[in-house]
Amino acid sequence: MPGSYASYRCAVLATSSSSLTEMTDRDSLIQILPLGVKTGWSELADGVEISNWEYCLWRKNHLDEPTATTPPPQQLMRNTFQYLHKQGYRAAIVITLSEILSDTAEVVRNLAQEMPELKIHVVDSGICCMPEGFFALEAQRLLDAGKSPLETVACLERLKPGSNIIFGLTSLKPLSLSGTLTRLGASFSDWLGLRTTLRFSDGRLTRLGSVSDDGEMFKDITANVKKLMADKPAEDFVISGLYSGDSAFYRRFAGFFRQETGLDLGKGLPVSAAVAVHVGISGVGVGLVEKAAG
Template sequence: MKIAIVTDSTAYIPEDLLEKYDIHTIPLSVVMGDETYRENVDITTEEFFEKMAQMDTLPSTSQPSIGDYILLLESLYRDGYTDVLSFHLSAELSGTYQNAVAAGRSVEGINVHVIDSQIACLVQGFMPLYAAQHKDSMPLEDIIAEVEEMKKKENMNAYLIVDTLTNLQKGGRLSNAQALVGSLLKVKPILEFQDGKIVPYEKIRTKKKAKKKVEEIFAEEVRRHEGKDITAAVIHSNVEEEGREWMNELQEQFPQVNFILSYFGPVIATHLGEGALGLGYTTYDVKID
């Protein structure tokens, strides 16, 4: 048995970790005007933000086609892989998971096991990283059972702080009036994942207070899982310095937690906008260095 680990680009796993653990990725795309860009292939995150700032309308996003996925699976089959563990962002947010399932049924000779992570960004990426780190020491069935347990809310979650309501308004998720009032009041919504959906957790008046609230939530989770090796990611939307500063503060508060700095790439940033921050974690020990 030879197992390949696959994920999509919205996991935003650092390139060095992708190479170290031999994780394959398939990109989602952003559509900006008449151009379509595969994230991290045709456009960098920095270029995306530059282009988005010049647009009056919100970019749109698209999942990989079934054909693209079939090409990847056929390539893995030719390389001698017998099984594929494929992890994707929540099926509630994208059709990527469904297309992966359909592609897996279309390619003979290779067994494709598709996992709906029910989350996104590097917190999603913790799952393929964990699988890749155990694929040579754990039976396939046990890895699948472990990651299915890992993705449960009590073992994995993420909280997102939206800095500007502009993208939510442009995307039709917020009326112009609501966006105006929210901006005037400096409302910073905190969002979380529930059953694969992004839902409101609480509305906070300032970003500083929103970060403090997320820290309180996280502190309770750390206490509840005392003794476990918690892995956490601080995620930023084109505000790296702010994200790094927050991560350093969190590291001082929670020295027992293993932190990594990550980012919202083009597909996710399309919906959250610039300036967003996130804190995501898993109670599983994932090697991130």
């Protein structure tokens, strides 16, 4: 197995909300724990049995039906940890989406008590999508460089304040139907059908503004990303375009963003089906992580 001795002895895992299936290849050492996605009477494994495209297709025909997500199955996680121990691992770093969105972090902490032979470090990223995925990629990089699990976790904790998602939604209804607003302690509501721009960072959701059309939403997202970057070099950040649903809608946004900033977001990363449960099927945004020194 490639990598340093430290990497071999410590595994890295992440939840399916991390967009890692879009960012890594089959040879990646990072293991993915799939969240559950409830659609009607079914519960499907995120990223395995249902994709963003498939979820959005279903949702278009079931706009008023409540949906929800569940943590990865406990037995699946238990089997995974037992397998890692049998393979010679003595530690694991598990990156989870924000604890405010999912109970996954708490479930993993409870499972860790069953397996004292495998030291499990749970890192609540405080976020989801590409920024969450970067936490896992950075954990693997640091372990490969010879950092201990504890040193790696400390480095990941320093990433949290500089991790953000700035996104725009054509409707806040999905956030309400999924129970996300209640869980976040927020009380936003749609204002006369206006688009809404929001910021999600370190487990907190903030309304940035309400605008009249797509063009104004693109402008608002871009302005807030530029504000977060605060004239620092682009090299200080890991940045990616995100979308749910219509890829053509995303391409319009990415073109506008490139024109205004000179930064190419590329083809973008569709959010996982589990994230789409929360944000809906028509949204675009930017995931942004400021790199931590060292």
